[in-house]
Amino acid sequence: MHRGKGMKFVGDSRVLAPEARTSKNIPKDYSEYPGKTEAFWPNFLLKEWLVGAVFLVGFLCLTVAHPSPLERIADPSDTGYVPMPDWYFLFLYQLLKYEFAAGPYTVIGAMVIPGLAFGALLLAPFIDRGPERRPSKRPLATGFMLLALAAITFLTWQSASTHDWEAAKEYGKIVADVEIDKTSEEYKIASDNTCITCHGDSFQGGAGAPTLIETGLTAEEIATIAKEGKGAMPAGVFKGDDDQLKKLSEYIANLGK
Structure with a gap:
């Protein structure tokens, strides 16, 4: 019997080849998905x-x-002011105007519906894990995204188109800090004719009425509005005589000057 006869050489697969030991520095081969990942x-x-x-x-x-744009300092006593959120929250603002998401169902509009929508958005990468990148090859993900974009666009447009921007501009207008002499004859005339009921005790505006400080109107224009009304203000609110109307209109025209 010759020495070494019948000897077998066996390689151990647990021992890494030299070139395999440095493979961790080589990026993964994505050739199996060309152009897709x-x-x-x-x-x-x-x-x-x-x-x-x-x-x-x-x-x-x-x-x-x-x-x-900046607005005047918030006045909690001004019940006529209509707040408006930033543009990127207008769709949620509009959602809360509908019956199914307002009143006793406010929780649904404020928490349930947005929670489901944003929760689905967060879970989307974990639910749809396919290698496809083309929208046409991912109908569910593409469909839900188009539906979300359409809903947000419609609600934002609806909110912006139905909001009273002119009234909001007047309500939020920054006015000069004017000291009002509440013992003057003109102030008493305004009080007797319920002017301060709507326009505020310092003519700052409120209850749906604009400020009377720095109106930019002449005394004649103010007198005409007091007699004939304007917008939400009806005609015939002023009950005084012509002399009182002249004093009051001149007083208001000079407020803030």
């Missing part, structure tokens, strides 16, 4: 950062070109 780092994340940077620069330019 890519490495998260750095390919996908870099694109996300670039898109986010473009939107951020555009948003900053918009805020510089069109600063946010």
Whole structure:
């Protein structure tokens, strides 16, 4: 018998080959899905950062070109003021106007419906985990997204088109801080004719009526409105004589000047 006869050489698969030991530094091969997926780092994340940077620069330019409008200091006693949320919440604001989401069902409109919608949005990546990237190959995800965009667009448009912007502009108008002499004859005339009931005890506006400070109107125009009314103000509210009307209209015309 010769030495070594019948000896077998067996390789152990648990021992990594030299080239396999450095494979952790090699990106995953995505050739099985050509054009449909890519490495998260750095390919996908870099694109996300670039898109986010473009939107951020555009948003900053918009805020510089069109600063946010300011309104007067909030007055809890002014029941005529109609608050308006920012544009990106208008669809929720409009949703709360419908019967099924208002009154005793406010919880449904404020919490249940938005909670289901945003919850579905958060769970979407975990529910639809297919490799397809084309919208036509993902009908459920595409359909739900188009439905959400259509609902948000309609509710936002509906809210903006039905809001009384002119009245809101008057209600929120910043007026000068004017000291009102409540012992004057003109103030007594205004009080006797219920002017302060709607326009406030300092003519600051309220209960659906605009401020009487810095109206930009002449005394004659104010006298005409007091007699004939304007907008929600009916005719015949002023009950005094012509001399009282002249004093009051001149007094209001000079408020804030």
